Amino acid sequence: MAGLGLLVLLLHVSAARGVPGSAAKFTLNCPQAPCWHYWQGHCYCVERSRTGTWIEALRYCKRYRDTELLTITNPSEKMWILQLPLDNFWIGLNNLEDMTNFRWSEGSPADLTAPWSWITHPVQPNTTYCVKISNGNLIPLDCNAKAHWICKRSADVERYQEHKAKVLLSSTRDPLEVHADLHFAKEACLELREKCTGISTWQNAYVLARGTELMKSEESNSYAYVKSDCAMGYFGKDCSSVCSLCYNNGLCNPYTGTCNDFHFCSAQSAPTACQREMKSVWCPRFPGWSYWEGNCYFVSTEASVSWVKARQMCRRFRSADLLWIGSQKELAWLLSLITSETFWIGLNSRQQESIWIWSNGNSAAKELHWLPMSGESAGRCAGMKSTSSSILKLNCENEHRWLCKKTESPNIFDAFLEQYLSGPLSSKKIYDSLHDAKIDCLYDNNCTGVVKVSNYFRRVAGIDEIHFSELAADSDVVTYVKQECSFGYYGENCMQLCPSCRGKFRCNSVMGRCPEKLICMDQFKGEICESGLTSLKCPQDPIWWYWNGNCYYIERKEMMPWEQGLAQCTFYNNASLAKLDNEEEKMWVASMLEGDAWIGLSRQQDAWNWISEHGAELNSSWLSDIQMDQHGCAQIKKGGILMATNCSTHLYWVCKKPADVDIxxxxxxxxxxxxxxxxxxxxxxxxxxxxxxxxxxxxxxxxxxxxxxxxxxxxxxxxxxxxxxxxxxxxxxxxxxxxxxxxxxxxxxxxxxxxxxxxxxNTRCLAPFSTRSCVISTVSLKCPELGWQYWNRYCYFILPANWKPWKDANTTCSRYRGAELLWFESVEELTWITEVVFGETWTGLQDINQDGIWAWAHEDSASSVLPWLVLKKKKRQRRCVELTADKYVSVADCNKAKGWVCKKAAEPGISWQDRVAHAEVLEHATVPSIHSLLSQHYMQKMDDGHIPKDVLYGELFTGR
Missing domain, CATH: 3.50.4.10 (Hepatocyte Growth Factor)
Incomplete structure (x- = not known):
């Protein structure tokens, strides 16, 4: 019936409207701005309200389509021009390009001998001039002078911009005028002047439009012909405004200057209308989503569920929730969108009876003034259907389909500074505009994001994060990751649950896989560093390169025969000479080489096999060149050629192993x-x-x-x-x-x-119930037995009793072979010391000579520790250094008695004689055993609540 109505309307309009006469047609073809006049097939704009230089005047004229400064072609035209009251108006005549010849602004030569082109004033050689009309004369003068101007264009210029795959929308209240022929439709639109803005195609006919909203259309053979006098890139009534840059270098709307790259009509509901099937690129690109006045709406077709489950289903989509309604106009549009079945919406009173809120937490009190409710009196959740003008109260456990809503937002891409998103590229296209790259990425189901590379942008289909080493850091790098689903969901309609990703990683919402962290060692190796990547799952000493889930070592210095190269690879766990699986891998390996290199392919009993004993499929095009020679081992050359070579030849080599955390x-x-x-x-x-x-x-x-x-x-x-x-x-x-x-x-x-x-x-941990307890309870056969502890290749004698002045403590320590009063070499060692000493304890650091030079007891300089050592200096006479009870390093009076620690390098073994000698040193001191020392130490720690007594006694002393 719609097609029949359109046909009747088409016949009626064609019969009622006659074809305009030739003169009338040309008159209508002139722009509608007040400055424009028609004369004998041409249109002239006499600009009286403003002045400018000749170049500025020319630019103004060129804002109109196919328009130049005035060209005079015959005496009649000149006479018509001179009849106008003109004084001081630029025309197109000039010699800017060639000072010996005058031309018109469009480039054609001017015949100055013709009566209509005479210049009344002489011109000087080697001087540039532009020409104006003043008091009936053509006067040459400096082009930078100011004057009014006259523009000219043919009245037969096409006045319509053609926009493929677009529709020019009108209000549904506007009357329709339909034509079977485009030519007649254009003429009819011109006759209507400002009442017609253009033409849209619909069902093989041409419909006159009155609106100014230009939108993309997915209807087949869709075209919009927009009436405009402006040149490409300009818009407005006098074409004085510059258009925005549009997606894919498209044309802007010549009425508004906007691009509307974001909205499109998937199916027109009328010739120039798109109410129910409007879409937005910033709405989820999945079936069931529609766009209307700044919001995105989802009508579910899945199985019915409870209200709580329906809310969960909506929240799969980023920033979406069950439907909330903001106006009566929106409600009317929604009722036209849905079917007669009941759909859950976000309205509910689940938290408090009679207090209705939306599922996004906002109050619904304002909307309930005009939003009638009916249904079950005990219902705490709400639904709606197209056959009811009121909202339905329902039991929240009932099962229905649902409506979702989210605000239209371009925030679908998350920006990450100073990191790449890995390849492969999803397109070979290079973008100057981030805007265009993002839109194409949204339309591309395989695109996972956009990467800024130098000053341009690329679409990628990888998911791994590429971070930069210090040498490769680039602050200009930005990655825009596409994230249409809420975190934890991915896939079509965000239906799939993501796997659990370790670390701070989240699964990719396009692919549903967990990303890897890769490191770019050289950002100039490949466009997105694909030839300069490594992974912490790959060996790092030396660096192995990462590609497509595997680690590769590319030897670039030393050359060896095939067997020795193989041996070098097998020093690594799960590694061997490289097995190449496809052409892409082969070419990547070739791109990394600095010379010919061995791979894991060799001839064994007249058959080519990989190290893994898998036979090589030599019929593959990328392996076939290995058959050209009978030598027994294979090399890869820089260009990617594989060659059979004598196995004793010295070459570089390529190792390969899986990238795995089990290292x-x-x-x-x-x-x-x-x-x-x-x-x-x-x-x-x-x-x-x-x-x-x-x-x-x-x-x-x-x-x-x-x-x-x-x-x-x-x-x-x-x-x-x-x-x-x-x-x-x-x-x-x-x-x-x-x-x-x-x-x-x-x-x-x-x-x-x-x-x-x-x-x-020969080193044992006496309290192995935690890392900390172990590190402060380690003893070694490389140290003397009595009272000595071990840490980091050194032995320490720590005696909490028997305090001595600094010199006596130093003398006692020096009696041990190779021992001195405590010195320390690193922050880590000092930290360990503070964990194991009790109370005030002497160190070997001193300035007893008071010469301002701090040294250790054995006279070695302490300059290596002074830059990081926070030394609390008090009175000048205090020239020895202690560890205080509160673990600080501070100067102290050397004559004060304090605890002390001796230190010596651990030895491979301590003889029985040495043990006796060490014991004699301490024959006058009561020296507790290491067990009693540790017992005393841990009992103190137990009082602080650090170590449970049952663990101490059970494991430390009984070995349980």
Whole structure:
């Protein structure tokens, strides 16, 4: 019926309206501004109200389509011009480009011998002139002078801008005028002057429009022909305003100057109307969403649910909630949108009876003045349907579909400074405009965000975060991550629940995967650093490069035969010479090379196989060139060519291993010495993940029910309930740079420490129930037995009783072989000392000579610690340094008796004779055993609530 009505209207209009005469048509083709006049097929604008230079006048004329400063072509035209009361008006005549010849402003040569082009005043050679009309004469003068001007254009100029895939909207109350022919529709629109703004196509006909809103349309064969006299880029009644920059270099609306890149009509409800099917790019790009006057609306088609579940379903979408209603006009539009079934809305009184609020927390008191309610008297939740003009009170446990709403907002992209979003690129297109890149990303289902690279923008389809090392840092880098779903949801209509991501990562709302943290070592390696990436899941000493879930070592200095290159790779856990899986990987590896390099492909019994013993599919185009030679090992060249080569040839090599957080070697019965724990976790896998992601984490101390991240490098013996998981990429038995060093033989065939290469033996933790208790209770066979504690390759004699003046304490310490009164070399060591000493304690730092030079007791300079040592200086006569009871380093009177600590380097072993000698030094002192010292120390700590007594007595002294 709609098509029949349109046909009848079309026939009626065509019969009723005649074709205008030729002169009338040309008159209508002149712009409608007051300055314009028609004469013999041309339009002339005589600008009397303003003045400008010749260039300014030309620019003004060119704001109109196909318009120039006046060109005089014949005597009649000149006579008509001179009849106008003109004085001091620029025309198009000038010699700006060539001072020997005059031309018109559009570039055609001027014949100055023609009567209508005579210049009445002489011109000087080598001088530029522009020409004006004044008192009937053509007068040359300086182009920078000020004058009025006359513009000219043909009356046959096309007055319509064609906008493909757009519709020019009108009010539904405006009468329709439809034509079967575009030509006649254009003429009819001109006749209506300001009552017609343009033409929209609809159902193979042409409908005259009266509105000025120009919108994208998804209707097939949709065009809008907008009536405008302005040149491209200008708008307004006199074309004096400059258009905004539009998406994809599109045309702005010549009436408003706006672009309206954000809204589009998915289906027209009338020839020039789009009420129910309007969409916005800033609304979720999923089925069921509509746009209306600054808001986005979702009508669910999913299975019915309770009110609470419906609210959860709405909140899947970013910043969305169950529907709230702000006006009667909005209510009327909603009722036209939905079907006759009942839909949940956000109105409810669940918190307090009779107090109705919206689900977003806002009060509904204002709306209830005009929003009638009916339904169940006990109902605490509300719904609506198209057949009822009132809101329905319902039981919240009833099940219905629902309506969602969110404010239209461009905040769909989250900006992150100084980081990239990983590739691949989702498009080869390079953007100058962030605006255009974002809109294209919204239309691209695979696009995860936009990255600013230098001064342009690229769309990407990756999810990993690329951070920058200090050497590669770039403050201009910005990433815009697309986030249409609320956190925790992803996929079509945000229906899928995200997996749990470790760390501070959240799953990507497009792909639903957890991102990786990658590090850009050189931002100029690839457009988005794709050839300069590493990961903390890859070995770092030396750096291995990261690509597509794997780690690669590219040797660039040393050359070896194939077998030796293979051996170098296998020093790393789960690593070997590289196996290439596809053309893309091959070309990436080739781009990283600085010379020919071995890969993991070799000939074995007349067949080519990878190290993994998988046969190579040589029929693949990217592997086929290996068949050209009979040598037994394969190399890759910089250009990506694979070549069979003699295996004894010396080449670089490429290693490959999976990027994995499981980069740990287990050492049962041990703990790492560390002053503090970084964090504690309940599962080993969780602890491994976070340790791998922390550069300063060296390993994990474990107990049966907890796992602690630590930063030490030395292990000590604990109990069978303990274990260390040392972070290392080396296989067991290797250590050092590139895992090239072989471990020494250790007792009981235990592997050496893969961080240091040392056999961590002969050292025991006496209180292994926490990292802290272990570090202050460690003893070693490398130290004397009586009263000595061990930490970080040194032995410390700590005696809480038997206080002495500084010199006596120093003398006592010097009787031990290699021992001195306490010195310290780092903040970490000083921190450990403050944990284990009791009360006021002498250090070896002194200035007894009062020469202003602070040195240690053994006369070595203390200059290395003075820059960071906070030394409390009091009176001048105090020239020795103590650790105070409250753990500060302070000067003190050298003659005062205080506690003291001796220190010596740990030795591989202490002989029986040395132990006796050490005992004789202290024959006049009451020296408690290490157990009694520790008991006294821990009893004091237990009083502070740090250590439970049952653990102390059960584990420390009985070994349980």
């Amino acid at each position: 740990f070697l287990e050492y049962p019965g041990h703990l790492l010495l560390s002053l503090a724990e970084m964090a504690q976790y309940k599962t080993l896998m969780e602890a491994k993940f976070y340790c791998a992601m922390k550069e300063t984490c060296t390993g994990i101390n474990s107990w049966p029910s907890r796992f602690s991240l630590v930063s030490g490098t030395e292990m000590v013996t604990a109990t069978i309930r303990n274990a260390v998981y040392l972070k290392t990429s080396c296989v067991s038995g290797r250590y050092g740079y590139g895992c090239k060093e072989a471990c020494p033989d250790c007792r009981n065939n235990l592997p050496c420490n893969s961080l240091t290469g040392i056999c961590d033996e």
